[in-house]
Amino acid sequence: MSNHLTLSVEQSPVMNTYTRFPVTMVKGKGSFIWDEKEDKYLDFTSGIATCNLGHVPGYVHDKVQEQLSLLWHCSNLYHIPSQEKLAKLLIYNSFGDQVFFCNSGTEANEALIKLARKHAEMRGKDSRKIITFKHSFHGRTLAALSATGQEKLQQGFAPLVEGFQHLEFNSFEDLKVLETIEACGVLLELVQGEGGVIPANKEWVLKLAEICKQNDLLLMIDEIQTGMGRTGSLFAYQQYGIIPDIVSLAKGLGSGFPIGALIASNEVAQAFNPGSHGSTFGGNPLATSAGLATVQYIVENQIAQDAQKLGSYLVEKLEELQKDYPQIKEVRGLGLLVGVVFEGSALDVVKKLLAEKVLTLTAGEHVLRILPPLNASKDEVDLFVKTLENVLSGE
Structure with missing residues (x-):
């Protein structure tokens, strides 16, 4: 008989191929996703550039x-x-x-x-x-x-x-x-x-x-x-x-x-x-x-053109932030595939943003990768930038 019933309480039956954050997502709509506790997160990962029209379009x-x-x-x-x-x-x-x-x-x-x-x-x-x-x-x-x-x-x-x-x-x-x-x-x-x-x-x-x-x-x-x-x-x-x-x-x-x-x-x-x-x-x-x-x-619906405009707006806001926060070394990307290069660990920034109910990714040790839905709003971009500023300022 298989020993599958001998797993410890802590051990997942799913193979350990991902370093998972301690959050369980159960529902999504547009630029937002909800966990099992019904906490709401701004999702600027889009499932790693997959949910380009947001969740459940x-x-x-x-x-x-x-x-x-x-x-x-x-x-x-x-x-x-x-x-x-x-x-x-x-x-x-x-x-x-x-x-x-x-x-x-x-x-x-x-x-x-x-x-x-x-x-x-x-x-x-x-x-x-x-x-x-x-x-x-x-x-x-x-x-x-x-x-x-x-x-x-x-x-x-x-x-x-x-x-x-x-x-x-x-x-x-x-x-x-x-x-x-x-x-x-x-x-x-x-x-x-x-x-x-x-x-x-x-x-x-x-x-x-x-x-x-x-x-x-x-x-x-x-x-x-x-x-x-x-x-x-x-x-x-x-x-x-x-x-x-x-x-x-x-x-x-x-x-x-x-x-x-x-x-x-x-x-x-x-x-x-x-x-x-x-x-x-x-x-x-x-x-x-x-x-x-x-x-x-x-x-x-010319979503790509909208993404180009929103991407320019996001980069502009991030470059403004860069002037006040020297830990930001560079802002780069194309459209709504945007990277922010940090002097220190990008993963630390991801974790701090997660604590503020905003989801982002890394792209290597120093790069914060930002992938909003292509039809996100300017208000949602503003919310992201403001939350990032709060994280960087230590508020």
Whole structure:
């Protein structure tokens, strides 16, 4: 018999893969979330850039409710209407021609890696190597982890998947290496979220795209955290003047429902054929109904443009705060993906804000990561900034 009944009172039956705060959340609406004691918190994490329309957005809720009464899941051996509609909507609003659906960001990047290598084989290229960048984050599965440019996350999981090389982010010098290296593609985030909320330099990105074109390298953008309006445009690449070959999506795509996606050009997408990749749950009716409603609402209500304006307002307020509090070293980001660099521990600031019923994140040791819902109000931003000021002043 299993010894599952021998757990101590203190030991959770859930594996210890997260350092959890001592709060249990049970309900959310808009920019707020409530714990089991009915205490109300301002949530400026958005489920790590997932609930981009806030918690339980009405339009998405209604569409999911409709689908719940019809069909939750069926095999991808059959056509799924909401999947087809969501794919068309993503294509219409992007560079792409075809979409593959999965369940998460790391799965989207696994599909991206496989597609890039399959495309290289189709083109007769000898190299399957993919270039990524230091401090990047591309997921937790073994290939996505191997693509990630953070050794601390890779410790204990050797041997890693071969075929990845990490260059310095925003380094023009390292782009010279790219001109001579044998590879099939380049994968990058346009804002390194987990790596410290570091935006890519636009001139550097344009040079990178030029080198990719000249050297027959796929240009692949990880938009898992930056996509779905988070940076002030539906996709971050649209602000950089580039046209990628592949983009990976997840997080904000489904308003909290597990869904990921890969968008590719026809020329690249044709490398996949029946049997080369798949997903049991990917693109199921429930997830794609949530995704369809989410993207429709973002596009039709110009949520990305609103996020750009609100992001500028938030940064302006934080820079004003910086003048009075020298422990703030820098404010950076794009749209509503904002980082505040502190001289000391960002986690200490997160804990103090939590005590004041405001939720935030870290991005490394010194960076406070701020991810409001894209449709948050100025009053909610003001509340956040005022609470942060109180925390910094010791009130």
